[in-house]
Amino acid sequence: xxxxxxxxxxxxxxxxxxxxxxxxxxxxxxxxxxxxxxxxxxxxxxxxxxxxxxxxxxxxxxxxxxxxxxxxxxxxxxxxxxxxxxxxxxxxxxxxxxxxxxxxxxxxxxxxxxxxxxxxxxxxxxxxxxxxxxxxxxxxxxxxxxxxxxxxxxxxxxxxxxxxxxxxxxxxxxxxxxxxxxxxxxxxxxxxxxxxxxxxxxxxxxxxxxxxxxxxxxxxxxxxxxxxxxxxxxxxxxxxxxxxxxxxxxxxxxxxxxxxxxxxxxxxxxxxxxxxxxxxxxxxxxxxxxxxxxxxxxxxxxxxxxxxxxxxxxxxxxxxxxxxxxxxxxxxxxxxxxxxxxxxxxxxxxxxxxxxxxxxxxxxxxxxxxxxxxxxxxxxxxxxxxxxxxxxxxxxxx
Ligand code: F0G
Numbered sequence: 001x002x003x004x005x006x007x008x009x010x011x012x013x014x015x016x017x018x019x020x021x022x023x024x025x026x027x028x029x030x031x032x033x034x035x036x037x038x039x040x041x042x043x044x045x046x047x048x049x050x051x052x053x054x055x056x057x058x059x060x061x062x063x064x065x066x067x068x069x070x071x072x073x074x075x076x077x078x079x080x081x082x083x084x085x086x087x088x089x090x091x092x093x094x095x096x097x098x099x100x101x102x103x104x105x106x107x108x109x110x111x112x113x114x115x116x117x118x119x120x121x122x123x124x125x126x127x128x129x130x131x132x133x134x135x136x137x138x139x140x141x142x143x144x145x146x147x148x149x150x151x152x153x154x155x156x157x158x159x160x161x162x163x164x165x166x167x168x169x170x171x172x173x174x175x176x177x178x179x180x181x182x183x184x185x186x187x188x189x190x191x192x193x194x195x196x197x198x199x200x201x202x203x204x205x206x207x208x209x210x211x212x213x214x215x216x217x218x219x220x221x222x223x224x225x226x227x228x229x230x231x232x233x234x235x236x237x238x239x240x241x242x243x244x245x246x247x248x249x250x251x252x253x254x255x256x257x258x259x260x261x262x263x264x265x266x267x268x269x270x271x272x273x274x275x276x277x278x279x280x281x282x283x284x285x286x287x288x289x290x291x292x293x294x295x296x297x298x299x300x301x302x303x304x305x306x307x308x309x310x311x312x313x314x315x316x317x318x319x320x321x322x323x324x325x326x327x328x329x330x331x332x333x334x335x336x337x338x339x340x341x342x343x344x345x346x347x348x349x350x351x352x353x354x355x356x357x358x359x360x361x362x363x364x365x366x367x368x369x370x371x372x373x374x375x376x377x378x379x380x381x382x383x384x385x386x387x388x389x390x391x392x393x394x395x396x397x398x
Pocket of ligand 1: 128340367
């Protein structure tokens with residue numbers, strides 16, 4: 001398979017894998033696969049689901065560094081479907097990947113590319129999940145891992161993962177946007193391979209969410225709803241659908257719907273005026289710390305995905321996010337972290353506002369596992385009730 005790295009701003013194409021941004025104009029790069037050169041060697045038959053089933057559409061030539069990522073369940077959520085009065089609603093639970101988030105799809109490709117490029121160290125800034133996933137794959141591949149986190153704003157489960165999988169974890173007194181700009185600088189000077197979503201190879205792995213949705217459902221849904229933070233995932237999934245369509249494997253693309261937290265909503269704001277870029281939000285704040293991002297690097301790609309698929313962006317409050325998190329957990333048996341629940345909260349809002357029609361098939365993506373963020377659970381559910389170890393005391397509280 002042949003591919004180039006194409007600048008989304010100036011359209012110049014490059015053939016060196018080591019660029020992350022355009023050496024001419026600084027724009028974001030996207031992997032442009034020469035689809036005529038692809039020999040598709042998989043069938044969309046719902047079998048054997050995993051990221052590397054789709055290797056013929058991934059720009060990797062070597063043996064993958066894999067921990068068996070992908071193949072996540074697509075649950076039909078009957079309670080929510082009835083509650084909303086929609087034809088069919090599914091949840092693709094990416095929280096069931098090896099490190100507990102969708103990031104593993106990107107990291108298996110990104111870390112494999114680091115090995116292909118003979119790099120010895122990888123780095124990222126993170127609201128938590130990227131760092132957990134990168135540390136895990138770097139460990140497996142024998143690479144050093146360096147992580148910059150916004151101090152005090154990353155859920156405990158994620159910090160624990162990054163530490164235990166052997167990354168050097170540095171907490172900066174600033175937010176994610178600052179951490180990202182610092183890690184870009186440090187990676188340049190220290191020759192670390194940067195694995196944030198500016199890295200176009202990482203996003204190639206994430207596009208397999210689109211492939212799996214079609215593979216599992218057997219058809220293309222009308223709409224895909226997902227949380228948006230740094231805006232890489234929505235861009236990647238849209239690209240996945242687009243490639244399947246250009247290959248003639250599907251004949252439509254779902255409306256891509258990006259949901260943001262009200263306190264961290266630059267994409268939503270840009271969508272309201274149909275702008276093709278954002279105005280960064282200073283001091284973003286939300287209970288969904290994974291998407292507490294004011295200056296998403298992939299904003300242009302994400303807005304393009306939304307506009308070109310006839311999709312929308314919506315914003316949800318922290319209360320709406322927590323209510324959706326509880327609903328998924330209690331009524332559907334799906335445990336997710338707050339950011340992930342914003343997809344369901346967003347769907348409720350889109351239905352309420354008359355954007356989603358009742359005959360639609362909708363897939364919501366839940367990006368991270370409940371166990372990632374136990375502190376928020378205790379905050380919103382309260383602590384267990386403590387009693388004396390006797391039957392009477394237990395009966396009293398039952
Ligand atoms: N959901 C979860 C659970 C996340 O961790 C993230 C991003 C997103 C949604 C948003 O995805 O950035 O592609 O729009 N987390 C990054 C991190 C920023 O560092 O873990 P996006």
